[in-house]
Amino acid sequence: MTMKGEILLDVKNLNIGFRTRQGYVNAVEKVDFSLMRGELLAFVGESGCGKSVTSLAVMGLIERPARVKADRIELLGVDMVSCTQEEIRKKRGAEMAMIFQDPLTSLNPLFTVGNQLSEQFMAHIPSCTKNDARERGIAIMRKMGIPRAEAVFGSFPHELSGGMRQRIMIAIAMCCSPALLIADEPTTALDVTIQAQILRLMRELMSEFGTSILFITHDLGVVAEMADRVIVMYTGQIVEEADVFTMFKDPRHPYTKGLLQSTIRVQDAEDRLTPIQGAVPSLGRLPGGCRFNPRCGYATGRCSETMPDLVEVGPGHYSRCLLAVEGVF
């Protein structure tokens, strides 16, 4: 078992490719990151930048013909690259779990939430009986702040509100107190009040169970409130990484700066937002040099010729920008 400050998840040189009309394209390229025990690491970026697919690769949920290659995907000291599918299946639920974006489509509409909760306990605890699973299920639902847990246990997903369904999803994910919880836009479909409750609940789970969270979002307000560290992704590459204070105070990549400028803040709510021009390019038609150069207001001639490396620009602060490396940006 790892203690706080130890590396829980270590990913090295992760590449994910998909077959398209243009041949295999890399949706994720040379991604390295680690997650510490008890840490909340946020992945941010626009849709299609590789955040969700990175987390699915960690969970071992990407199947052929997609290609997943990595030097290392190490969880709790075990490299999952060399594990069999069966070994990874046993880790899912027990050591790592995932909360998906939309709880209505993630829960099985044909089974009660109680069935879906009990299944988790019975799959991972060999001695667990049906009655035992029911008691454990109701207990974890109470822990997730679900009122009338015994009645809700027998309900079908469509009978519950969005916030309640998301709590059920978190309860299912937390059944075996996994060391790693991946939350993929867990509050996107919820109104702000319920969103605040769910985020508070996740923070409580971190302190109670020592769970580390890999949090995927495009909502920088949530990042500011929740994250310890932030990774910004663009077209399948990490373009900036820093602790959350540094990222907000001193972004060193024009894409991160663009994301921050397009987010509303209370102190300048009257100002106009500045959107990032253009759109994320198709992975089969990536521009030469720095991939952000067609959208970057700071681009120079060199930017379309030279692909920048991810370089440390401050303690624990990395940027993939030619100008940041030279201290100009």
Ligand code: SF4
């Ligand atoms: Fe912009 Fe050039 Fe930096 Fe890329 S390398 S982010 S185009 S300034």
